[in-house]
Amino acid sequence: MSMVLQCNEKSEFKPHPEGIHPAICVDVIDLGLVETEFQGQKRMVNKVKLVFESEQKTEDGTNCTVSKNFTASLHPKAKLAEFLGKWRGRPVVPGETIDLGKLIGACCTLVISHQQNLVGRTYASIDAVSKPTKKIKASGYYDPAAARKRIADWNAKQQAMPAPTAAAAQQARPVQPAPVPSKSNAAPAAPMPDYDPEVGF
Numbered sequence: 001m002s003m004v005l006q007c008n009e010k011s012e013f014k015p016h017p018e019g020i021h022p023a024i025c026v027d028v029i030d031l032g033l034v035e036t037e038f039q040g041q042k043r044m045v046n047k048v049k050l051v052f053e054s055e056q057k058t059e060d061g062t063n064c065t066v067s068k069n070f071t072a073s074l075h076p077k078a079k080l081a082e083f084l085g086k087w088r089g090r091p092v093v094p095g096e097t098i099d100l101g102k103l104i105g106a107c108c109t110l111v112i113s114h115q116q117n118l119v120g121r122t123y124a125s126i127d128a129v130s131k132p133t134k135k136i137k138a139s140g141y142y143d144p145a146a147a148r149k150r151i152a153d154w155n156a157k158q159q160a161m162p163a164p165t166a167a168a169a170q171q172a173r174p175v176q177p178a179p180v181p182s183k184s185n186a187a188p189a190a191p192m193p194d195y196d197p198e199v200g201f
Helices: 079-088 144-158
Strands: 019-038 041-057 063-071 107-116 122-130
Touching (some): 019 063, 063 079
Antiparallel strands (some): 041 063
16 A cells, blocks of 8 residues: 655644734743754753734734743753843843743733744744833633643654543643733732843743
């Protein structure tokens, strides 16, 4: 038996529009250990995904989202430390701790461009982040559980495994499992050391 496959270049997926956009962090997902390759050597590293929502709308009227994956490290040379430092306008210093769960609900300004992956699919890339120039509120359209299900499904396909069970979907764990409170109903949190009220963390 022969099996012939064809690469379908068409896709219904439309990436987040390019440009400079006010955004709000709506989710932080612990992706667990992910195999990465650097200079020809493979190793397992803990990864985290930051998900942002902007005021841009999709064709069905929901707010657009865009995300970026990082190695879960605040080492001075780590991309996550650099990103958070630019977000709040102050570098992460050695010995400092940041609760990533507190990023949820924090606003920022994102610079987004369109890039192409190895198979020619266009995706939105977060090129830069800075302090918010405009405070926006989460629309409520983003579904954290659905996002984790998509990640679990993709992981299952990559590993050529059967569709994941509900337990497998939990491998993509929320960094902050509690639901995100709306800012109108939430009591203000006590400021942390070096807390920046303009940014939110």
